[in-house]
Amino acid sequence: MAEDGDLMLMNIDIADYGDQIEPETAKITGGRWKDRRKIKKMINGKKEGPKRASVDEGIVAEAKKVLDFDFGRKRAKIDEKTSTKTQQNGGKTSTENERPVTLNKQIVSSLFTSRREITTNFDDNKHSNQDSIDPSNAPLQQDSFSAMDIPEPLLTHITDSMKLEKPTRIQKMSIPTLMSKDNDLFLHAQTGSGKTLAFLVPIVARILRIEGRKDRKSGCMAMIIAPTRELASQIYSVLCHLTRCCHYLVPCLLIGGERKKSEKARLRKGCNFIVGTPGRILDHLKNTQVIKEQFASSLRYLVFDEGDKLMELGFEETINEILQFLYSIKLDTSNFPNLPSRLVHVLCSATLKGGANKLGKLALKNYQLISSGQKQQEVNSVPDQLVQMVAIVPPKLRLVTLAGFLNNVTASHLQATDGNRKTMRTIVFLSCSDSVDFHYEVFSSSDENHTGLVGDTVRMLNRNNTILPCLKNAEEKPEVIFYKLHGSLSQQTRTATLHNFASDSETTRGKHLVMFCTDVASRGLDLPSVSTVIELDPPFTVEDHLHRIGRSARAGVRGEALLFLLPGEEEQYLERIKPFHPLGWKMLKFDQDILIPAFKGAVIKRSDGPATDEVTDWDSNATTWHLNVERRVLEDTPFKEAAAKGYTSHIKAYATHLSQEKKYFSLKNLHLGHLAKSFALRERPKALGAAGTKRKPDQTSDIKPKETAKAKMMRMARNALDQGSSEFNY
Numbered sequence: 001m002a003e004d005g006d007l008m009l010m011n012i013d014i015a016d017y018g019d020q021i022e023p024e025t026a027k028i029t030g031g032r033w034k035d036r037r038k039i040k041k042m043i044n045g046k047k048e049g050p051k052r053a054s055v056d057e058g059i060v061a062e063a064k065k066v067l068d069f070d071f072g073r074k075r076a077k078i079d080e081k082t083s084t085k086t087q088q089n090g091g092k093t094s095t096e097n098e099r100p101v102t103l104n105k106q107i108v109s110s111l112f113t114s115r116r117e118i119t120t121n122f123d124d125n126k127h128s129n130q131d132s133i134d135p136s137n138a139p140l141q142q143d144s145f146s147a148m149d150i151p152e153p154l155l156t157h158i159t160d161s162m163k164l165e166k167p168t169r170i171q172k173m174s175i176p177t178l179m180s181k182d183n184d185l186f187l188h189a190q191t192g193s194g195k196t197l198a199f200l201v202p203i204v205a206r207i208l209r210i211e212g213r214k215d216r217k218s219g220c221m222a223m224i225i226a227p228t229r230e231l232a233s234q235i236y237s238v239l240c241h242l243t244r245c246c247h248y249l250v251p252c253l254l255i256g257g258e259r260k261k262s263e264k265a266r267l268r269k270g271c272n273f274i275v276g277t278p279g280r281i282l283d284h285l286k287n288t289q290v291i292k293e294q295f296a297s298s299l300r301y302l303v304f305d306e307g308d309k310l311m312e313l314g315f316e317e318t319i320n321e322i323l324q325f326l327y328s329i330k331l332d333t334s335n336f337p338n339l340p341s342r343l344v345h346v347l348c349s350a351t352l353k354g355g356a357n358k359l360g361k362l363a364l365k366n367y368q369l370i371s372s373g374q375k376q377q378e379v380n381s382v383p384d385q386l387v388q389m390v391a392i393v394p395p396k397l398r399l400v401t402l403a404g405f406l407n408n409v410t411a412s413h414l415q416a417t418d419g420n421r422k423t424m425r426t427i428v429f430l431s432c433s434d435s436v437d438f439h440y441e442v443f444s445s446s447d448e449n450h451t452g453l454v455g456d457t458v459r460m461l462n463r464n465n466t467i468l469p470c471l472k473n474a475e476e477k478p479e480v481i482f483y484k485l486h487g488s489l490s491q492q493t494r495t496a497t498l499h500n501f502a503s504d505s506e507t508t509r510g511k512h513l514v515m516f517c518t519d520v521a522s523r524g525l526d527l528p529s530v531s532t533v534i535e536l537d538p539p540f541t542v543e544d545h546l547h548r549i550g551r552s553a554r555a556g557v558r559g560e561a562l563l564f565l566l567p568g569e570e571e572q573y574l575e576r577i578k579p580f581h582p583l584g585w586k587m588l589k590f591d592q593d594i595l596i597p598a599f600k601g602a603v604i605k606r607s608d609g610p611a612t613d614e615v616t617d618w619d620s621n622a623t624t625w626h627l628n629v630e631r632r633v634l635e636d637t638p639f640k641e642a643a644a645k646g647y648t649s650h651i652k653a654y655a656t657h658l659s660q661e662k663k664y665f666s667l668k669n670l671h672l673g674h675l676a677k678s679f680a681l682r683e684r685p686k687a688l689g690a691a692g693t694k695r696k697p698d699q700t701s702d703i704k705p706k707e708t709a710k711a712k713m714m715r716m717a718r719n720a721l722d723q724g725s726s727e728f729n730y
């Protein structure tokens with residue numbers, strides 16, 4: 001009997017395609033050479049001897065079982081609690097739905113098979129009607145900033161220039177507290193609820209109350225530490241905006257990737273606020289003498305934003321060093337008696353447990369918890385106005401289903417407007433940089449009809465681009481721009497890319513902006529009008545899930561999020577996130593709700609075929625779309641490398657899921673062959689050990705048996721784990 005892992009590699013469904021495959025010319029790839037030979041013989045009508053026939057039948061039956069729609073193998077392992085069922089598709093026979101595809105004489109597995117329908121037991125958290133739900137992170141209608149004793153000119157600036165009339169719940173609670181008391185604070189509120197202003201406004205207000213002259217030479221009074229450069233830059237720009245009413249107060253940004261020399265120069269000139277990432281801040285504390293001189297009399301506030309992420313990224317030691325450094329400086333309170341007489345620590349987080357809790361223990365003393373929800377659960381849950389959708393998608397169909405969903409969002413964007421189209425933003429979260437690169441290439445450079453806007457990370461589609469089925473009208477401009485963002489890009493590129501995505505400029509106005517990114521963009525980033533968040537790869541922690549989808553539905557605005565899960569064990573992850581979705585979710589069927597609306601009636605042309613306007617079935621269209629990407633992989637070496645790297649890194653990243661979540665995301669349950677298909681690969685890249693090698697006859701039994709592909713994969717995964725997860729997440 002062939003091994004499970006070996007059969008999994010086979011790339012064709014012999015039982016159904018056999019009679020349509022051209023004998024002799026057919027190339028069979030993947031799997032063990034023995035199995036390939038047997039199958040080839042069967043196709044060519046050469047029967048093996050009677051003794052071995054039963055083995056072959058068993059193999060073919062097993063291969064069919066695995067390849068046909070690979071649910072059975074995994075389903076069998078799932079305990080009885082999981083009751084995903086695969087059913088016959090409206091009684092059709094398999095050959096009605098399956099179409100073998102021959103490409104460059106290579107036979108590739110069909111995307112669709114007979115058993116298409118997926119029903120899941122986890123559809124037990126149905127979403128309630130959204131229209132009647134009040135946003136949970138919106139400004140409070142019955143309150144106002146003017147009732148909060150905020151000093152002038154800050155109050156007028158907030159209401160008149162920043163056009164913010166009413167505080168959110170966390171702001172209503174934190175602003176008076178921080179302005180009047182000197183204890184440490186833990187600010188706990190939902191994503192998008194205005195935590196940044198919740199700590200910045202009272203700190204600036206308190207500084208403005210200092211009597212007498214204050215300017216950049218007065219010293220640094222507040223330091224704000226954030227886990228990512230992007231978030232630090234964002235806080236810095238909110239602070240710059242806020243201090244426009246008191247331009248004599250100067251913020252300074254200290255982040256890695258920027259020139260240290262110019263940062264030193266700015267510090268020497270003097271500043272009242274430092275915003276930065278932990279490593280770079282510590283570097284300056286140790287090496288820039290002027291800081292020590294300035295901090296002695298002035299520093300009173302130390303803020304940690306996204307506290308749990310700071311810990312998760314391994315900044316504990318750095319933060320400890322920063323704290324020790326600051327504690328070693330003796331405060332001189334005589335200069336600013338209006339400021340607190342001690343260093344006040346503020347910790348901000350949308351989650352209470354895990355890293356945030358740990359940092360709280362490290363940095364806070366006798367802190368007061370300010371939480372915007374009546375119950376802790378209310379804060380930990382997703383914003384009420386966010387519509388969560390879930391699609392259970394077989395591994396083979398992940399790429400084409402993503403294309404279908406992006407198409408449907410784009411189509412609704414194009415339809416909903418006449419001339420006055422609003423800019424729409426979609427973020428697609430992936431597990432690693434290489435996968436981001438691959439998906440970005442698939443959608444942004446399918447043909448020559450695109451223009452690069454920011455280096456190689458922003459591409460606008462031009463007329464005649466057909467990567468999305470709805471872009472069929474050559475008369476109309478596609479109005480779609482693709483972006484990519486991850487930690488392997490230079491800081492300048494990251495900044496320029498994000499800036500382009502967030503801005504409402506001549507180029508971006510009215511368009512659908514789609515960004516492929518890693519979790520580098522999941523924390524704290526406040527990007528305007530992100531209407532949809534797609535988690536193509538599952539999050540690494542529940543916190544990551546909340547923060548990713550929290551890029552949408554901010555400050556009371558509505559938004560939607562789609563989570564892709566594989567059939568099988570991954571479905572059970574819904575149980576894990578259910579407590580955070582008290583208002584439920586909508587289950588989408590990958591075919592009826594995504595692929596059919598996208599591909600039905602569309603004209604998808606084969607990239608190597610004659611021009612045709614023939615309208616075919618939706619599933620043929622989807623298959624053609626996928627084959628066009630596969631063909632590109634065959635013909636375009638850099639793209640092929642991107643696909644192989646994307647796939648390999650995706651698997652490695654998958655292995656880094658937390659041990660307590662391994663039961664949902666275990667490598668053992670992944671169908672690697674089908675997953676390769678979603679990277680447009682016909683078979684697993686050789687680097688993963690997919691290609692078996694023949695054992696030499698002189699090899700004796702005392703030689704260590706060759707490591708199987710699956711074992712090699714597991715070993716690589718373990719190595720990946722040892723190397724730490726951040727490499728893959730970012």
Ligand SMILES: Nc1ncnc2c1ncn2[C@@H]1O[C@H](COP(=O)(O)OP(=O)(O)OP(=O)(O)O)[C@@H](O)[C@H]1O
Pocket residue numbers: 139164165166167168171189190191192193194195196197350523524525526550551554555
């Ligand atoms: N009082 C307010 N009225 C209207 N909009 C506000 C108000 N306060 C903040 N906002 C806006 O809400 C958005 C989210 O704010 P912010 O980024 O501070 O949220 P957050 O709670 O820090 O989110 P996250 O947890 O994701 O970091 C910003 O666009 C901000 O300008």
